[in-house]
Amino acid sequence: MKKLGIMPRTYLAAVFVILYAPIFYLIYYSFNSGGGMSHFESFTLEHYQAVFQDTRLLIIVLNTVIIALLSALLSTTIGVIGALAIYFMKNKSARQTVLSLNNILIVSPDVIIGASFLILFTLIGVKLGFASVLISHIAFSIPIVVIMVLPKLLEMSTTLIDAALDLGASRKDVLTRVILPYIKPGIFAGFFLALTYSLDDFAVTFFVTGNGFSTLSVEIYSMARTGITLTINALSGLIFLITMVLVLGYYIIGNKAKSPQGVKK
Amino acid sequence: MRSKNPLRFIYATPYAAWLLLFVLAPIAVIVYYSFFDLSGHLTLANYRNFFTSIYFKLTLSSFWYAFLITFFALLISYPTAYFLTKTKHKQLWLLLIIIPSWINLLLKTYAFIGLMGIYGPINGFLEAVGIGNQQILFTDFSFVFVSVYIFIPFMILPIFNSLDKINPTLLDASKDLGANAWVTFKRVIWPMTTDGVKSGIQVVFIPALSLFMVTRLIAGNKVMTLGTAIEQQFLVTQNWGMGSTIAVFLIIFMFLIMILTSGKKGGIIK
Numbered sequence: 001m002k003k004l005g006i007m008p009r010t011y012l013a014a015v016f017v018i019l020y021a022p023i024f025y026l027i028y029y030s031f032n033s034g035g036g037m038s039h040f041e042s043f044t045l046e047h048y049q050a051v052f053q054d055t056r057l058l059i060i061v062l063n064t065v066i067i068a069l070l071s072a073l074l075s076t077t078i079g080v081i082g083a084l085a086i087y088f089m090k091n092k093s094a095r096q097t098v099l100s101l102n103n104i105l106i107v108s109p110d111v112i113i114g115a116s117f118l119i120l121f122t123l124i125g126v127k128l129g130f131a132s133v134l135i136s137h138i139a140f141s142i143p144i145v146v147i148m149v150l151p152k153l154l155e156m157s158t159t160l161i162d163a164a165l166d167l168g169a170s171r172k173d174v175l176t177r178v179i180l181p182y183i184k185p186g187i188f189a190g191f192f193l194a195l196t197y198s199l200d201d202f203a204v205t206f207f208v209t210g211n212g213f214s215t216l217s218v219e220i221y222s223m224a225r226t227g228i229t230l231t232i233n234a235l236s237g238l239i240f241l242i243t244m245v246l247v248l249g250y251y252i253i254g255n256k257a258k259s260p261q262g263v264k265k
Numbered sequence: 266m267r268s269k270n271p272l273r274f275i276y277a278t279p280y281a282a283w284l285l286l287f288v289l290a291p292i293a294v295i296v297y298y299s300f301f302d303l304s305g306h307l308t309l310a311n312y313r314n315f316f317t318s319i320y321f322k323l324t325l326s327s328f329w330y331a332f333l334i335t336f337f338a339l340l341i342s343y344p345t346a347y348f349l350t351k352t353k354h355k356q357l358w359l360l361l362i363i364i365p366s367w368i369n370l371l372l373k374t375y376a377f378i379g380l381m382g383i384y385g386p387i388n389g390f391l392e393a394v395g396i397g398n399q400q401i402l403f404t405d406f407s408f409v410f411v412s413v414y415i416f417i418p419f420m421i422l423p424i425f426n427s428l429d430k431i432n433p434t435l436l437d438a439s440k441d442l443g444a445n446a447w448v449t450f451k452r453v454i455w456p457m458t459t460d461g462v463k464s465g466i467q468v469v470f471i472p473a474l475s476l477f478m479v480t481r482l483i484a485g486n487k488v489m490t491l492g493t494a495i496e497q498q499f500l501v502t503q504n505w506g507m508g509s510t511i512a513v514f515l516i517i518f519m520f521l522i523m524i525l526t527s528g529k530k531g532g533i534i535k
Contacts, residue, residue, distance in 0.1 A: 008348040012358075015345045019365045019417065022376035025386070029379065037379030038386075082280035101288050107467065107523060109475030111492045112512050115499050116291030119298055119509070139287035142280070202371055202478060203492075207499065220371040224482055228379060236372040243367050251360060 023240060030233035037228055047234035054231070057219070063130070064199065064216040071137035072194040078138070079145025079190055084179070086146065087153040102143045113140055114207030121208060128210025136208050137198045144197060145190035152186035153179070192250060292516065298509035311510035320494075324514070327490040330405070331473035334412045338469050339462065341413070342420035346461075347454075349421070350428045359425055366418035374482050377411050378402065381483075403485035411483045412473060420465040427461025428454070463526040470526075471519050491515050 004012075025037070030048070034041035051057060082102070089095040105113060117139070121132045156179070164178045180187075202217035209218055216235075223229050302308045314320065345362070352358050365373070379385055381401040388398050401407050431454065439449040475492030491511055498508030 004348060004351055008344075008351070011344060012348050012352075015341065015417070016361070018414070019362065022373055022380060022414070023365060023368055025380055026372060026376045036384070038382060038384035038389075078279045078283060081276060082283070085277035085280055098284070101284055104288050104292075107471060107519060109471055109492060109515060109519065111475045111477060111495045112295070112515060112519075113291070115495055115508060115512055116295045117287075118499065119294045119505065120286075120291055123294065139283065142283055142287075196367055200367070200369055202369075206478075207496075217369060217371050220369065220375065221478060221482075224371065224375040224378065228382075232372070232375055236368070236375075239369060239372065243364070247360070247364055247367065 023236070026233050027237040027240060030230060030237045032230060032233075035228075035230070037230075037233070047230045048237070050231050051234045051238065057231070057235075060214050060216055060219050063213070067130075067134055067137055067215060068195050068198040071134055071141055071198045072191050075138045075141035075194045076145050076187060076191040079142045079194075080149055080183075080187055082142065082146045083149035083153055083183075083186075084175075086150060102146050105140050105143050106147065110201070110203030111207075114204040117204065118207045128208055129213040132208040132210070133205055133213065133215065136204050137201065140201070140204060141194035141197055144193050145187075148190035148193060149183055149186040152183040156182050295509045295512050295516070298505050299513045301506040303504050303506065308506075311507050314507060315510050315514065320511070323489055323494055324491065326488075327474055327492075330409065330412075330488065330490060331470050333409050334416060334473040335466055335470045337409065337413045338416045338420045339465065342417055342465065343424055343462070345417075346421045346424040346428055349425055355429070359422075362421055363418050366415075370415065371478065373415065374411060374479055377407070377414075377483055381407055402483065403487055405484060405488050408480060408484035408488045411479055412476060415479070416469045416473065419468045423461040423464040423468070424458060425461075427458040431457050467522060467526040470522055474518065475515060491518075 029037045029040065031043050031045070032040050033044035033046065086095055086098055086102070089098065113136070117132070117136050118128075121128060121135075126132050126135070160178055160182070161174055164174045169177065200217070201215075202221060205215050206218050206221065209215070214222075216239075220232055220235070223232055299311055300307055300309070302310055349355055349358050349362065381387055383398065383400070383402075385401075387401060391397060391399055435453055435457075436449060439453045444452065474490060475495070476490060477492040477496040480488045480490055480493045491514070495508050495511050495515065498504045498511065502508075
């Protein structure tokens with residue numbers, strides 16, 4: 001393969017700089033002892049201290065993580081069931097219909113999801129707060145899991161199942177010892193994506209959160225609306241660190257999954 | 266092998282329930298609510314309102330902004346994706362491009378409040394070059410810029426995937442047959458990546474119509490999108506009927522865009 005010329009390199013470098021600049025800018029000023037994001041006075045860790053001393057903020061962080069983990073877990077379970085159901089559907093057009101329905105929430109704008117869930121919860125009588133946020137996050141993560149798992153199922157050769165059945169495996173065996181191990185990478189990818197969707201969500205949560213319960217995104221929004229607070233910067237520094245660790249872990253797991261032991265590739 | 270086991274239908278219940286409750290029901294309640302006014306009377310007034318000049322202008326400007334955002338995102342993303350496929354460790358580079366999209370959206374938007382502020386580094390730069398201090402924040406420029414920034418990774422990903430799938434021998438063949446770089450791009454590369462471009466447009470245009478936190482934080486009240494209007498009707502004015510009506514139209518637009526941008530081959534899964 002040819003090496004990239006100087007122009008493409010500069011172009012790529014520029015894109016990278018622009019993509020990362022705001023993030024590093026935030027982190028840089030999180031160490032600023034001055035009050036704002038325009039003039040760096042001297043190095044300090046006081047804003048990080050402030051984050052760890054703010055019990056309200058810590059509770060919100062905890063809420064966010066709990067919601068993310070729970071919703072990822074539950075949506076992965078339901079999503080895998082959904083993918084299996086779609087996979088085993090015999091009727092082609094029914095299958096296509098279910099798939100299109102499945103994808104509606106993925107392409108729907110967040111405001112629509114938020115607004116319609118708000119109406120729904122009010123109608124059913126679900127109190128706005130932890131429960132409504134959790135249910136919403138499960139609901140919008142399910143289709144993503146389906147999308148991640150289904151290609152793995154389709155890529156699996158049906159002869160595998162036939163072979164297992166011929167060799168005397170029960171339906172349960174086929175599921176737990178043939179299908180699930182095969183689609184495991186898809187399940188993990190789905191779980192991971194559901195996790196990031198939940199952690200990242202602002203708009204839907206903003207609609208269904210009510211008073212008293214808040215997640216990190218909603219909290220940052222209300223903090224940012226009042227202006228610049230370097231506590232947010234410190235928080236973003238921490239979040240960036242955690243994200244990098246997660247990405248690294250994901251990358252390593254992904255590489256491991258690809259190498260020898262896998263059946264295919 | 267797919268025996269007629271009735272259990273099959275039982276295990277699918279949670280998923281079916283989800284489809285019913287969280288996909289179909291929400292659309293139904295939105296449509297239902299759009300026929301009620303503030304005091305709960307059945308009416309078509311919301312729809313009449315929507316066709317007045319205020320909402321017509323709003324829709325038009327929302328589309329214009331979404332168009333601008335999509336256009337610039339595509340303009341920047343296509344070359345980026347193209348060059349990325351040419352790099353040595355392309356998957357690693359792609360990952361590096363994607364990472365910023367995993368940082369919380371609100372934090373990135375918040376960063377721009379500082380970056381674009383009167384005393385921020387961008388103004389510092391403008392001052393140094395001699396252009397002088399400008400009001401960047403709370404303008405429509407800042408809104409488009411920040412939105413493009415947010416959407417670039419989402420645009421790059423599908424384009425990268427479609428570029429990556431092109432068999433390199435095709436490019437050699439095109440070259441051997443006497444096509445220059447531009448012709449090869451126009452006749453070989455571009456046609457083979459239109460599906461990627463289309464899904465890129467889809468994942469950018471629809472959210473761009475409905476972003477409301479960026480407009481609130483970056484554009485002040487300068488820019489109203491359909492999303493901002495819905496948020497305002499639901500959470501500020503508490504006029505769920507009008508909010509639902511705008512949402513109905515946003516859903517219609519969404520379906521239209523999906524039809525326009527879905528490839529002939531159909532099916533989102535490939």
